[in-house]
């Protein structure tokens with residue numbers, strides 16, 4: 065039986081980028097998925113409905129940084145599925161962000177990144193957690209980033225927000241664990257999502273340059289593989305495990321640097 069059979073999920077930022085792959089993965093494991101995004105997820109919802117049935121998916125336009133919008137989204141998911149078992153906080157500002165020196169980041173942009181990347185997950189939890197607490201069960205997966213472990217230059221707003229996600233996850237896991245709610249961070253490495261390739265070739269160039277430097281340094285240090293960019297879908301196995309009822313550990317951070325074989 066599919067591991068998420070009978071479960072209902074909200075996935076933010078699911079209409080584009082890596083989120084599209086998470087939506088397909090959740091549906092493939094039997095979950096009913098609410099795809100929430102500022103972009104229209106209807107087309108993806110139709111694709112998933114064609115494969116897994118009309119009852120397997122819904123989509124909603126929602127801005128995670130706006131509390132009114134979040135409340136409406138949660139109400140729509142409850143109306144459609146009757147419950148929420150899994151919350152994936154994936155929506156973030158990443159692909160559209162240009163690399164910028166810390167001395168030149170605009171204050172308003174800093175606030176916007178924090179509003180989407182940190183207030184967004186907080187607002188989602190604020191309005192989803194009461195439903196999970198009431199049923200004594202829930203899985204919350206916060207999408208972090210390997211950049212928060214490594215630190216990279218010229219993306220201070222983004223990297224800081226993803227560092228916040230790690231602390232957010234830890235504190236939340238302690239607070240919600242007693243209610244049967246598991247909270248985890250999944251931290252992908254650099255991933256060539258459709259949005260990154262379409263909206264920000266600069267990220268791709270920088271990652272390529274960094275990889276060449278890392279590879280040269282790794283070869284000098286010892287002959288062995290170095291981290292490389294992955295394609296969306298990598299980490300899918302771990303992602304499903306985190307959403308799965310059998311995931312037993314309360315809280316953990318996963319750093320995914322390299323694609324798993326065959327994905």
Ligand SMILES: NC(=O)c1ccc[n+]([C@@H]2O[C@H](COP(=O)([O-])OP(=O)(O)OC[C@H]3O[C@@H](n4cnc5c(N)ncnc54)[C@H](O)[C@@H]3O)[C@@H](O)[C@H]2O)c1
Pocket residue numbers: 076077078079080081082083100101102103126127128129153154155156157158159160180207208209210211251252253254255256257259260
């Ligand atoms: N691509 C990478 O290399 C990479 C690496 C590590 C972590 N991540 C993380 O993975 C997640 C997805 O990355 P991606 O490459 O697909 O990035 P992305 O920027 O292309 O996708 C983010 C998604 O969030 C949506 N979104 C943006 N603002 C929103 C808002 N206010 N409300 C609702 N939805 C909103 C976008 O429309 C998009 O669908 C993000 O959390 C990102 O930080 C990405």
